[in-house]
Amino acid sequence: MVRPLTDIANLLFPKVCPGCQRPLLKSENELCIHCQTGLPVRLHLTSGELIQRFYGRVLLTEAHTFLSFSRSGLSQRILHEIKYGGNRELAIEMGRLFGEKCSELELYKSIDVIVPVPLHDSKLRLRGFNQSELIAKGLGEKLGVPVETKAVTRLVKTSTQTKKSRTERWKNVERIFETSQSVLSGKHVLVVDDVITTGATLESCVQSILDAGAKKVSAGCLAMA
Numbered sequence: 001m002v003r004p005l006t007d008i009a010n011l012l013f014p015k016v017c018p019g020c021q022r023p024l025l026k027s028e029n030e031l032c033i034h035c036q037t038g039l040p041v042r043l044h045l046t047s048g049e050l051i052q053r054f055y056g057r058v059l060l061t062e063a064h065t066f067l068s069f070s071r072s073g074l075s076q077r078i079l080h081e082i083k084y085g086g087n088r089e090l091a092i093e094m095g096r097l098f099g100e101k102c103s104e105l106e107l108y109k110s111i112d113v114i115v116p117v118p119l120h121d122s123k124l125r126l127r128g129f130n131q132s133e134l135i136a137k138g139l140g141e142k143l144g145v146p147v148e149t150k151a152v153t154r155l156v157k158t159s160t161q162t163k164k165s166r167t168e169r170w171k172n173v174e175r176i177f178e179t180s181q182s183v184l185s186g187k188h189v190l191v192v193d194d195v196i197t198t199g200a201t202l203e204s205c206v207q208s209i210l211d212a213g214a215k216k217v218s219a220g221c222l223a224m225a
């Protein structure tokens with residue numbers, strides 16, 4: 001397809017790789033080939049760190065994070081570029097790369113539907129997009145699984161959690177989601193988020209989906225901080 005305006009724009013303002021700031025080649029999508037092959041891919045399995053974080057709190061069938069996380073590392077730069085740089089295409093592309101890896105795992109053959117962790121309406125209006133939804137879109141594309149964005153609603157706009165203690169954070173996110181009964185009932189749901197910090201938001205979301213009658217819930221996130 002010929003897109004002269006896009007081509008001119010790319011010529012004047014070449015897209016750069018968010019990983020290394022070098023201009024992207026035409027054959028490269030959102031990351032240069034060097035950064036893409038250098039991604040710190042590390043899928044955690046059930047017995048791993050991620051499940052331990054939820055142990056005794058909520059019944060997760062399996063949980064995976066795509067990338068290992070280090071401050072000032074490549075995964076941090078990517079997550080920052082998605083969330084604060086507003087790079088939507090990068091979010092979708094990361095979902096696709098995650099999906100390619102996931103499709104090698106047995107678990108993902110039984111996923112019926114993908115649910116991104118929703119933002120509160122006011123936050124969505126402010127930011128203009130939900131990064132988890134974009135990641136879910138790329139993931140769903142690669143796995144051939146539908147993405148459901150209407151079933152779960154975020155009722156409460158939680159305050160910023162960084163200065164709270166761990167216990168306070170858990171309290172702060174109790175019952176902040178509402179899931180409509182029919183759509184997810186009897187299904188194996190994969191909940192998708194960009195980053196897990198305490199896991200409290202994800203836990204609340206998973207619990208709400210289980211309460212609405214889902215058969216199983218697993219979780220997939222780009223990284224765990």
Ligand SMILES: [Zn+2]
Nearest residue numbers: 017020032035
């Ligand atoms: Zn790069």
